[in-house]
Amino acid sequence: MANVNEVFSILEMRDLARKKLPGVMFDYLEGSAEDERTFEWNRNSFSKYEFVPRTLTDVSSIDLSTTFQGVHIDIPVISAPTGMSRMFHWEGEKAVVRATHKAGTAYALSTVATTSIEDVAKESSGPLFFQIYAWHNKEMVKDFIERSRHNNYKGLMLAVDLAALGKRDRDLRNGHGRPAVLRRNTALGALGKPAWLFNFLTKPKMRMANMVNQLPHGADALKVVDTVNAQFRADVTWNDATEMMQQWNGKFMLKGIQCVEDAVRAADLGVSGIILSNHGGRQLDGAPAAMDILPEVVAAVGDKVEIFVDGGITRGSDIIKAIALGAKGCLIGRAYLYGLAAGGEQGVTRVYDILKDEMERTMKLIGCCSLKDLNASYVRKHV
Ligand SMILES: Cc1cc2nc3c(=O)[nH]c(=O)nc-3n(C[C@H](O)[C@H](O)[C@H](O)COP(=O)(O)O)c2cc1C
Numbered sequence: 001m002a003n004v005n006e007v008f009s010i011l012e013m014r015d016l017a018r019k020k021l022p023g024v025m026f027d028y029l030e031g032s033a034e035d036e037r038t039f040e041w042n043r044n045s046f047s048k049y050e051f052v053p054r055t056l057t058d059v060s061s062i063d064l065s066t067t068f069q070g071v072h073i074d075i076p077v078i079s080a081p082t083g084m085s086r087m088f089h090w091e092g093e094k095a096v097v098r099a100t101h102k103a104g105t106a107y108a109l110s111t112v113a114t115t116s117i118e119d120v121a122k123e124s125s126g127p128l129f130f131q132i133y134a135w136h137n138k139e140m141v142k143d144f145i146e147r148s149r150h151n152n153y154k155g156l157m158l159a160v161d162l163a164a165l166g167k168r169d170r171d172l173r174n175g176h177g178r179p180a181v182l183r184r185n186t187a188l189g190a191l192g193k194p195a196w197l198f199n200f201l202t203k204p205k206m207r208m209a210n211m212v213n214q215l216p217h218g219a220d221a222l223k224v225v226d227t228v229n230a231q232f233r234a235d236v237t238w239n240d241a242t243e244m245m246q247q248w249n250g251k252f253m254l255k256g257i258q259c260v261e262d263a264v265r266a267a268d269l270g271v272s273g274i275i276l277s278n279h280g281g282r283q284l285d286g287a288p289a290a291m292d293i294l295p296e297v298v299a300a301v302g303d304k305v306e307i308f309v310d311g312g313i314t315r316g317s318d319i320i321k322a323i324a325l326g327a328k329g330c331l332i333g334r335a336y337l338y339g340l341a342a343g344g345e346q347g348v349t350r351v352y353d354i355l356k357d358e359m360e361r362t363m364k365l366i367g368c369c370s371l372k373d374l375n376a377s378y379v380r381k382h383v
Pocket residue numbers: 028029030042080081082083110111112131159255277278279280281282310311312313331332333334335337
């Protein structure tokens with residue numbers, strides 16, 4: 001299995017990614033907080049449901065298209081914001097945005113990306129969203145908002161699950177936050193991964209590309225980690241969310257909602273979307289899986305706000321289950337990063353092809369032709 005086209009599932013793509021990346025980089029991609037329980041819960045949350053298939057239905061034509069915050073997408077899953085994508089492949093976000101748009105869906109760029117708001121917009125003409133934080137430096141945040149507007153980003157996602165950085169033991173052990181240790185461990189691990197090492201040494205430096213004018217050392221990603229981490233605030237409140245929503249004055253989502261109470265508050269505030277997410281288990285270990293709170297959230301606010309789900313998706317059928325339970329759509333993080341690490345743009349394209357094929361097959365096998373007809377009667381708790 002040397003090539004992404006010989007891979008038939010997302011977890012096989014994970015194995016290929018692991019072969020291509022130095023251990024430190026794979027740990028950053030895969031690792032979660034503390035005992036990684038929430039990471040496991042995310043994966044297991046989909047196994048708690050089984051389908052209620054209908055047979056003898058004409059399923060010769062399946063329609064997976066829907067909308068994400070008013071934007072048409074061909075499949076009900078988009079690329080979640082992930083920081084530092086160039087760690088996994090030298091083309092980073094550029095490869096991901098091209099493949100995502102080729103798959104007919106939307107891409108969300110992270111604040112801590114290694115390609116800028118402008119360069120991502122130049123790379124591909126499909127729909128873009130920007131993931132933002134309420135940081136100490138309000139001028140910098142204002143700058144992100146105006147640059148997103150100017151570059152025709154369709155909406156903002158405020159990440160609300162970072163009152164503190166999650167404790168990721170793998171990263172601490174590998175030396176993240178201690179540049180000298182990180183460099184040594186990366187160098188040692190990279191010796192056995194010559195292709196990755198060659199690109200790392202010969203391509204332009206990894207930078208915090210959205211902040212090259214504001215950070216020291218030309219925003220060299222390995223040197224400014226602490227400066228960036230110091231921007232996170234523990235005192236972000238609903239007032240900050242309201243202020244940012246008004247400043248943007250367009251589609252505005254909260255990413256990282258983890259309970260019904262907050263979902264209700266977000267809907268009352270008038271946000272256009274909420275993303276039930278625990279950051280892929282990377283923040284609070286012990287946070288619930290999105291699928292486990294989805295039915296309650298749908299019952300409380302499903303008619304007021306678009307609800308999206310992420311965390312642990314490795315199969316097209318996972319996405320179909322979430323939509324049956326009332327989600328408008330899903331986001332994937334690691335799934336596309338495995339593809340990126342395994343084979344750049346081609347790898348991400350393969351990930352989307354696999355998920356699309358699995359979603360179509362699942363819809364056929366449950367006897368449902370269109371997402372509009374998919375509802376809770378197609379799933380039940382597995383006993
Ligand atoms: C390597 C990595 C980096 C991430 N960086 C960010 C980020 O910068 N901003 C953000 O809001 N979420 C970030 N996330 C979380 C994702 O947006 C998403 O919520 C999560 O990956 C979904 O879980 P999954 O990886 O199991 O699909 C990151 C996730 C990973 C794996």
